[in-house]
Amino acid sequence: MDNLFLELKNKIEQAQSIIVFSHVSPDGDTLGSNIAISLMIEKYFNKKVDSVYVGMLPALYSYLPEFNRFIDVQTIDKNKKYDLAIAVDVASKDRMVSGTVLYDNASFKINIDHHKTNNGYGDINIIDGNAACVGVILYKIFKEWELEIPKEVARCIYTSLLTDTGGFKYENTTPETFMLAAELVRLGVSPTFEFRSCYETKPQSMVQFQAYIVSNTVFYNNGKIAFAKITRSDMSKFNATDDYTEGIVEVLRSSKNVEIAAILKETKDGYTKVSLRSKTVDVTPIVIDFGGGGHTFAAGCTIKKPIAIAYDKLLQRIQSEIE
Ligand SMILES: [Mn+2]
Numbered sequence: 450m451d452n453l454f455l456e457l458k459n460k461i462e463q464a465q466s467i468i469v470f471s472h473v474s475p476d477g478d479t480l481g482s483n484i485a486i487s488l489m490i491e492k493y494f495n496k497k498v499d500s501v502y503v504g505m506l507p508a509l510y511s512y513l514p515e516f517n518r519f520i521d522v523q524t525i526d527k528n529k530k531y532d533l534a535i536a537v538d539v540a541s542k543d544r545m546v547s548g549t550v551l552y553d554n555a556s557f558k559i560n561i562d563h564h565k566t567n568n569g570y571g572d573i574n575i576i577d578g579n580a581a582c583v584g585v586i587l588y589k590i591f592k593e594w595e596l597e598i599p600k601e602v603a604r605c606i607y608t609s610l611l612t613d614t615g616g617f618k619y620e621n622t623t624p625e626t627f628m629l630a631a632e633l634v635r636l637g638v639s640p641t642f643e644f645r646s647c648y649e650t651k652p653q654s655m656v657q658f659q660a661y662i663v664s665n666t667v668f669y670n671n672g673k674i675a676f677a678k679i680t681r682s683d684m685s686k687f688n689a690t691d692d693y694t695e696g697i698v699e700v701l702r703s704s705k706n707v708e709i710a711a712i713l714k715e716t717k718d719g720y721t722k723v724s725l726r727s728k729t730v731d732v733t734p735i736v737i738d739f740g741g742g743g744h745t746f747a748a749g750c751t752i753k754k755p756i757a758i759a760y761d762k763l764l765q766r767i768q769s770e771i772e
Pocket of ligand 1: 466478479538563582613
């Protein structure tokens with residue numbers, strides 16, 4: 450692993466133009482990691498970095514330092530050839546959607562990730578399936594490079610850690626997680642500020658939308674399976690943006706009997722985006738059947754079927770896993 454860290458450093462030193470990618474439907478890890486590595490490269494390597502997102506940029510994370518640096522990938526010329534492209538928290542190349550062509554065009558490609566389903570699509574692949582978040586990997590890289598971590602970068606890594614561990618409570622929460630959190634707090638991060646900014650700033654309509662979706666959830670197999678359906682009309686009724694669904698699946702899993710909770714969301718093009726959370730069942734085989742990926746207890750996929758059909762297919766598949 451250490452060799453890869455050095456190789457990465459060499460590649461950054463050699464590059465003139467650098468682009469950093471976050472995955473579509475960005476979360477705290479992919480955004481925090483993007484800003485963290487971009488700021489470190491700009492500060493210590495004195496290079497300009499383009500930090501890009503695809504699709505929608507959730508306003509929720511606008512409390513992150515230098516959040517305004519994010520560029521919509523659509524605004525960049527598709528023929529542009531960067532010297533170096535870095536993907537952070539991007540489980541598979543297609544999660545860069547319209548940005549994939551820019552990533553492929555780059556002279557050299559880096560892939561930094563912690564999804565165990567990542568197939569290693571980069572020229573250098575720094576993948577640690579045991580890392581709680583990509584922020585953990587970045588912290589190790591910066592330490593290996595013997596660089597001091599400024600408070601802004603510490604805050605970004607803290608958000609990666611906070612969000613990907615669900616507030617230090619998922620199975621990926623280890624002694625290392627708390628050691629890193631302690632170190633980041635020592636570097637000036639305020640846990641209260643980050644928590645409030647991240648979890649207690651929902652628009653009122655979002656709280657009401659989530660309550661509505663949760664109250665319409667259907668439970669199967671003696672309450673072991675929870676299925677929540679979100680249609681476009683539900684979304685428009687509450688003026689909901691894509692980030693409005695964040696956190697609902699965790700509420701469903703909080704029911705005592707639930708083993709697997711599923712959120713099915715109708716996409717703009719009439720497909721079905723699925724998000725799965727489980728307590729003890731490995732859900733990766735389920736989403737892989739539908740062309741998706743993710744972690745053992747948190748995974749997702751997009752089923753290219755209308756929501757009613759996707760619902761039945763997914764329910765059957767999950768029931769076969771539970772019985
Ligand atoms: Mn992640």
